[in-house]
Each structure stands twice: as C-alpha cells, then as structure tokens.
Amino acid sequence: MSLVAPDLLFPADPASRAIATDLYAAVKDLPIVSPHGHTDPRWYAENENFPDPAQLLIVPDHYIFRMLFSQGIRLEDLGVPTLDGAPVETDGRRIWRRFAENYYLFRGTPTRLWMDYTLENLFGITTPLTAENADACYDAIAAQLATDAFRPRALFERFNIEVISTTDGALDQLPWHAKIRDSGWKGRVVPAYRPDSVIDPDFEGFLDGLDTLGDISGCDTGRWQGYLDAHRNRRAYFQSFGATATDHGVFSAQTANLGTGEAEILFGKVRTGKAGENERALFRAQMLTEMARMSVDDGLVMQIHPGSWRNHSPAIFRKFGRDKGFDIPTRTDYVRGLKPLLDAVGTDPRASIILFTLDETSYARELAPLAGVYPALKLGPAWWFHDSPEGMRRFREMTTETAGFYNTVGFNDDTRAFPSIPARHDVARRVDCAFLGRLVTEHRVREDEAHELALDLAYGLAKRAYRL
Template sequence: MTLRLDPDRLLPADPATREIARELYALVADLPIVSPHGHVDPRLLLDDEPFPDPAQLFIRFDHYVTRLMHAAGVELADLGIPHADGRPVAAPRDVWRTFCAHWRLYAGTASGYWLQHTFATLFGIDEHPSPENADALYDRVQAALETDEFRPRALFARFGIDVMATTDDPMDDLAAHRALADDPTFTGRVLPTFRPDAYLNPLAPGYADNVRRLAEWGGHEADDFRGYLDSLERRRRHFVEHGAVSADFGVLEPYTVDLGVEGASALFAQAVAGTISPADARELLGHMLLESARMSVEDGLVMTVHPGVARNHSSSTFRSYGPDTGHDIPVAVEYVENLRPLLERFGDDPSFHLVLFTIDETVYSREIAPLAGFYPSVYIGAPWWFIDAPDAVLRFRAAVTETAGFSRGSGFIDDTRAFLSIPARHDMSRRLDAAFLARLVIEGRIDRDTAAQIVVDLVDGSPRRVFKL
C-alpha cells in the first residue's frame, strides 16, 4: 500500500475554504519552531550521538505508540521496555517487526498521522509498514540513522527549531544546558524548565528523600518549612540564571489554598516524617501551588499547570514496567473554585503569566476561556497529550475563540519526548489554525488580512509573548 502525504492534508474539504487555508498555511509553513514546553533530554543534543536503531527511536520511549499495541495484546517487553524481573526484552528488529504488523492500529490516530509525516518527509518512505516490508524499512531507517545528517544537532537545524524547552529536576545542575549555551557550534536555544512535582506533592514517590536532598543542599533541617521555601526559591534562581522561562506543575487537580505559615509548617513536618494523611497532603500541595505562584511573581518564571491525569492507572503494569509506559488516564478537572485563592491574590498582576492546560475538553469553554478572557495573568494552554490531535485541536479553537479570542492562547505546545515528531506536530497545528481561520473568513466573520496576521501570531508571536521569550 502506497504511503502518500496529501499536500492539502487537514485543510477544509470545501474548495473555496481550502484555497484560503492554503494561502494562510503558506505564510507559516516554513517559520521557525518555537517549542516552550517539551521533554527531550538536553544531553541528546549535547552528546550528538547517532540514534541507536529504529525501535529505540520510534517505539521504545513513545507511550502513544506502545499503549495501543498493549491494548491489542502485545507485552511491553516485546516492545523493548525493560521488565522489573530482568527478563530479556525483544531485540530491536523484532520490536520493529511487531510494530509493522500492528500498523493498522494507528489509522486515524494522531500518532499515525505524525508517524506517516516523519516516515515520508525524513526517510522518503512511500509504503505503509507491514510484516512483508518490515525488514526492508528497518534497514532503510537504520542506514539513514548512521549518517551525519541524522545526528540530533543536524536534525535540530533541519527542523528549523529556534527555541526548545526541556523538563528538569529542581536539583539538576543544568550542566548540559550550560554546555550547549557555551558551545559556539550550536546556535539553537535549549532552555531548562523547573519541574518540582516530586518536591511539592507529599504523596509523590520519593518525596521525603527529595526534600532531604534539597535541605542538605540548602543547609537546613529537612522539616524546616521556611528553609524549604528558601531553597526552592534559590533553585528557581539557578534555573533562571541558566535560561529557564517557566516552571511546570503536573498535578491531579489545580487546587490552591492559603494555610498560613504555621499551618503549612505543621503539615510539612508530617509530610517529611511520612505521617501525613491523603487529605492533609492535598492541603499542603494546594498551599505549595499558591507559594509557587508567589515565587513566579517574584522571579518572573511563567507558571504552567498540567492537571487532570491519574498516573499509573494499571498497578500491575507500574510494578512490572514503571511509570510513563502508557497507562496514565485523564480525569475531570475543575478550575474556577480550585484557582480562586491564587487568582484573588495574583490574577490581576500582568507580570504574572499562568498557563492553564487540560485534557478535560469540557472546561475549555466553561472555565478556562472565561478565566483567560478576564484575568490579565491567565492564558489558555494548547491541546495537550490525549487531545493534541486534529479534530480535538479544531474543537479547542471553536470552544475558546468566541470567548477569549486568539490573543489569550499559549501557542502550540508539542510536549514530546519523541524528537523526530516535533516538526510533524507543529506542522499539524499550523495546518489546523489555517483551516479554522479560513472558515471564519469564508463565513464573513473576519477578513483575509486579519486572518493572515493571526495565523502568524499563533505560530510565532503568541508563544514568545506568553513565555517571555
């Protein structure tokens, strides 16, 4: 079966609307990529080593890909994911063969769309993967990966990435970022992101050990709450000094509360001792989100909130394979009351940037767009994770635009570890923005000149403005 990329993919079917969308897409198709939130390891670019094999590159670390094969009955060990009992994992070529045999699973999915884009544009693959051509495709990709043109830095330049943010532990020394910034042969910007979840959530695995490590670095007792806050502030300054523009918070719910110093100190001591109840852990984390907002007002880091994910839903999979193996599941989110304490204090401060993400689409029109349409500090995060997909992106635009317009959005966020999928994801977003704007033009709701200005701003101006780039 022939794999062919339609030049008008994702553009409207109506001929007149499609023609306008083509014109708008042409304005942004080749603009640089601005990626202010993602998960690519900076050492990938620092070391600039060849990617090892097609299975490692496309399957092993991509839970979008592995989860559907698991649902079809494939063991994760057969996809190259190490099992806790140390059993041998499948060889890379066998992993690839399994993937090719299950290629049909990805028809109509965002993963399938990105993979087709990557296969066709980077490797010149013009046939759909199958059991019959699996070995030939593996050899073709492997041969390309062994060339200098497919080393990470060469691809970074080829993709036209201007800015790319990573996600980093608060105690990271950021040596990789410093080395990249000091390297005259590397011209891109790779920015760290402060991600303190494991130091804020008392129920996070390893919380007490993380807090003790922070305290040892800060020179105070582990249960000293004021010292704990001071150390977090100092670590944030370390990130700012190394180019960070944002601090990211992955929470089950965006609950905020002001416990006061004494109340928070008492719960913090229980958390460090390991005696805190789940209810009190929620209170302490809510207080720490409020404290984190205060810190953002003071140090300028954009605060991004990624809530609504029940992590490690399958206990047996977590025990056998660990986190980030495809079984995190979305849950409903409530923002209006959960964020009230935070917004009462900081919502009208235009220097504070708070970007609200969700994978609960119901809150876009009901909560997030109205909040962003009033508070100077609030911005609408782009569709993320399970909903960074073509139809969901168009639903997102329809849900938020009539209330908050286009100026209150974050710009597209690829949020990926899959380095080679970055251009496919951004290209998808640009096509969909062109499609949405073309519909507004053909319906007489905006004119072409306005649409042309907006489509460029969504790609370039918005992420730079919101993330203070």
C-alpha cells in the same frame, strides 16, 4: 505515492480550503518554537547517533506502545525497559517488525499522521508501512541514522527549531545543559523547572528528596521558610541555564492560600511523614499558590497540567515505572479549585500562568471564561490525548468566543519523540489555518487579520507567552 496529502486537514469547502492553503503557505516554514517538551538534553549534549529505528521511534513513545499493549502485545516485546532489569526485547529489527505488522491499528489516529509525516519527510519513505516492507524500511532508516546528518544537533537544525525546552526535575543539576552551553553550539536548549517530586508528598522518595533539596540548595528544608527558600534557589539555578518556565503535573487544580502559621504546621506534618491524605492534598494545593507567588517575583512562567490519574495500573507502574501509557484523564474543577490562587495573584499582570486540561468539558464552561478575564491566566493548547486534529478544532471552537486568540499560547508539542516534532507543529499549523479559513469565509475575520493570526498561532504567541 505520497503518505502526506498536500491539502491534509484543510476544509472540504473549496472557498475555505483556498484561504487555508494560502495561510498555510505563509506559516509552514516558520521556525519551530517548542516551549514545553520531554526530549532528553543528553542527546544534544553528546550529539551521538541514535541507536536504531526502534529505539528512536517506538520504545520511548507511549502513544505507540499503549495502543499495541491494548491489543495484547507485551511491553517487554516492544523493548520497554523494566525497573528490575528483567529481560526485554533488544533486537530493534524485531521490535520494528511487530510495530509494522500492527501499524493498521493506528488508522485514523494522530500517531498515524505523525508517523507517516516522519517517514516521508525525514526518511524519504513514501510507501505505506506494512509487514511486507518492514525490513526494507528499517534498513533505509538505519542507514540514514548512521550518518552525521541524522545526529541530534543536525536534526535540530534541519527541523528549524529556534528554541526547545526540556522538562527537568527540581533535583537535577543540569549537567547536560551545562555541556550544551559550554560546547559552543548555537542551538538553544533550555530547561524547565518541574518540582513535582519535592512538592507531592505521595511521590515516591519524597522525604529523601527534601533532604537532597536541602543539600544542593544550602537551605534548611526542615523548616517551612527554608523549604521555600530552597525552591527559590533552584529556580534561580534553572534560570541561569536559560529557563523561562516551571511545570506542574498535578492530579487536580485544587489550590489553597493558607496563612504562614497554618502553612508551617502543615509542612511540619508533611516533613515528618505524619500528614493524612487530606493534609497531603492540602499541601499540594498550597504549593501551587506558593509557586505562583514565586513566579511573580522571578518572572518564570507557570504551567499547570492537571487532571491526569497517573499510573492508573499499579502492576504496570511496579514493573515499568512512570510514563508507560497508563495515565488516564479525569474530571477537573477549575473555577473552585483555582480560586485561592487567583485571589492571591490572578489580577497581577506580572503573573503568567498557563492552564492545560484533559477535561474538554471545561473549555467553554470554565477555562475560557477564566482566561478571558484574569490577567494572570492564558490557555495552553489541546494537550496529550487531545493533541489531535479533532482536539485542536474543539479547542478553538470552544475557547475563541470567550477568551479570543490572544489569551492562548500557540502550540507546544509536549513530546519525547524527537522526530515527530516537525509533524506535530505541521498538524497544528494546518488545523489553525483551516479554522481561520472558515472564519474568513463566514466573514467573522478579515483575510488580512487571518494572516496576522496565522503567524501568531504558529510562532509569535508561544515566544511571547513563554518569554522566549
């Protein structure tokens, strides 16, 4: 028995399926370029064995525990740590059993595709996971995780990862990246500059963060120009470790383009904690434009990830902190929101801004037309809740007609779940090959063009867009 069918996600139509199969054969073994994700650089720096199957595959993966929580299973019983250190389940086998007993909940979801792929292709498990075989699967995985072949660097090489980017806060001194660099290991792990904690006045610890930003940059963050200089300093520091991109997780796509005097007054209110709600929103909007201007100057690619109401449940946020499955998509206005930023840098070919969305209604109406004309803009792939076969198909169907393929940036896996990276890239390659197969059978692209496109979508576009 196999958990992953050879023609998984390929079209039912025989002609399209034959072309998709041929295209996929040419790209399935290409190196993985992972330009945006959330794996822990400490893994690659220390290169220690992962602790157990639950800690590797379940506890860090909010796709998994949000589904289980929705069915009444407590996060504590899944080993998710609490902020105050209150007891949670620490027995990996018990956590794994709970997951296996409820694995049926993931039927039809991308999580099921990724997990089945991981179980078969990484651990050699070819029978469906059930409550009855949970212990046997756990033991088989645990035995392999104890070997040198399953240490992080060995898996990095086995996965054929050419380069992977982590996402690191602006105040991070990047000690693990330094250790990787100094170790002599040839794996390429680069940081990405994510300054949310010192750009968003509503971020917990914001004012203290500005003090720390000033201390580590040597710039006066009590003044507007000193604050901007501090960001320039930190961006250069990240670039010294190989960073090619910044990342911005924002509630909306609202931007602003204030004059220097207005910005100084606004910063003064924010810096002293006296800014009202609208002023705090305006500051976030202004800082997106400032970050875009800096990208023109230093060449870092700017990623904007808007449209998530983060930490929607205050009770879960207070108990468990961020990234616990309670970030919920909202409607996003890109045309009006981005206009001040685009007025500033949108027609400058030196700018490179990659837009993502959780609001699929904006693909054909807003995002594709914007990326289809502004030189500074490109579209990131289907993201987060839409990182699925259906979401990827919808993305291609709704953006290609206006933005084409070459105003998009290939695929990125955006994950903390290290073992799922090959699965996610495989799914993306299969979906794109299926889409291209349909275009060939409809005589909308030639087959030789489809082969070029398949290579670009799987590998080339990400390298070029992220300047890797």
